[in-house]
Amino acid sequence: MSEPIRVAVLGASGRMGTTTVRAVQEADGLELVAALDAGDDLRSVTDAGAQVAVDFTVPSVTEQNVHVLVDAGVHAVVGTTGWDDASLGRVHDHLLRAPGVGVVVAPNFALGAVLAMSFARQAARWFESAEVVELHHPDKVDAPSGTARHTAQGIAAARAAAGLGAVPDATTQTLDGARGADVDGVRVHAVRLRGLVAHEEILLGNTGEMLTIRHDSFDRVSFMPGVLLAVRRVVDRPGLTVGLEHLLGLPA
Ligand SMILES: NC(=O)C1=CN([C@@H]2O[C@H](COP(=O)(O)OP(=O)(O)OC[C@H]3O[C@@H](n4cnc5c(N)ncnc54)[C@H](OP(=O)(O)O)[C@@H]3O)[C@@H](O)[C@H]2O)C=CC1
Numbered sequence: 664m665s666e667p668i669r670v671a672v673l674g675a676s677g678r679m680g681t682t683t684v685r686a687v688q689e690a691d692g693l694e695l696v697a698a699l700d701a702g703d704d705l706r707s708v709t710d711a712g713a714q715v716a717v718d719f720t721v722p723s724v725t726e727q728n729v730h731v732l733v734d735a736g737v738h739a740v741v742g743t744t745g746w747d748d749a750s751l752g753r754v755h756d757h758l759l760r761a762p763g764v765g766v767v768v769a770p771n772f773a774l775g776a777v778l779a780m781s782f783a784r785q786a787a788r789w790f791e792s793a794e795v796v797e798l799h800h801p802d803k804v805d806a807p808s809g810t811a812r813h814t815a816q817g818i819a820a821a822r823a824a825a826g827l828g829a830v831p832d833a834t835t836q837t838l839d840g841a842r843g844a845d846v847d848g849v850r851v852h853a854v855r856l857r858g859l860v861a862h863e864e865i866l867l868g869n870t871g872e873m874l875t876i877r878h879d880s881f882d883r884v885s886f887m888p889g890v891l892l893a894v895r896r897v898v899d900r901p902g903l904t905v906g907l908e909h910l911l912g913l914p915a
């Protein structure tokens with residue numbers, strides 16, 4: 664039998680961190696060797712001999728964590744939000760100087776959410792209108808969600824590739840925020856409600872019809888199959904991968 668993959672979890676006491684620690688401990692072929700929280704020294708990841716670190720921390724520290732891990736030759740699986748083209752570009756460039764090291768950044772590890780985003784990209788070219796509504800627990804610190812941004816970017820790219828123009832919208836008078844955030848021309852709305860975990864609705868409209876694509880994470884265990892898949896794959900996937908769709912063989 665092959666040796667287990669040695670895994671560290673960053674943000675281990677958080678909502679996702681605690682679920683990830685449990686999932687790694689229960690997974691075949693993985694061994695939890697370090698669990699770090701705010702204030703812990705990242706050197707304990709390498710001291711513990713971790714091959715892969717999973718980051719579920721906070722947007723303000725996740726990029727710096729990844730650079731430290733890459734310098735140490737540790738593969739990274741990142742679920743923390745807050746990434747943009749500039750921060751992803753810096754990690755991409757860093758990885759060119761660290762051959763063999765892999766980083767997977769995924770805004771959502773729930774298989775249904777990744778499929779919903781893929782379906783939305785596939786459908787987007789056939790609809791005049793598109794808007795995204797994300798709904799989360801009120802303890803979430805960022806809005807809109809990383810998933811909603813990724814969804815809107817995918818829809819916008821599909822619309823552009825199909826030669827569609829701007830989404831129709833006659834609004835000229837509005838309260839600030841009433842039409843949500845503009846992500847590449849696609850409106851994104853964020854709801855924060857006690858009782859929710861993580862939910863998204865993608866609304867696609869034509870005259871006389873609407874297609875709704877909805878995904879619900881009712882429990883954080885929904886993210887774990889995707890996290891474990893990424894941990895197992897990242898060790899043989901050098902460079903930067905953005906989005907779990909690439910590991911599931913879905914069209915990007
Ligand atoms: N990709 C995906 O599928 C998913 C992504 N997420 C994202 O994951 C992130 C975490 O979410 P969630 O678990 O709900 O948030 P929490 O606030 O529950 O957890 C974050 C944890 O990170 C800790 N932390 C802060 N700074 C550091 C640091 N420098 N090193 C190590 N740990 C640190 C915090 O500690 P302290 O509280 O002491 O500051 C806290 O325990 C968010 O960005 C969220 O959007 C969430 C769900 C799914």
Ligand SMILES: O=C(O)C1=N[C@H](C(=O)O)C[C@H](O)C1
Pocket residue numbers: 744770771799803804807808809810811860861862
């Ligand atoms: O903070 C959360 O809870 C979640 N964050 C991620 C995001 O911002 O997209 C993934 C999921 O929506 C849960």
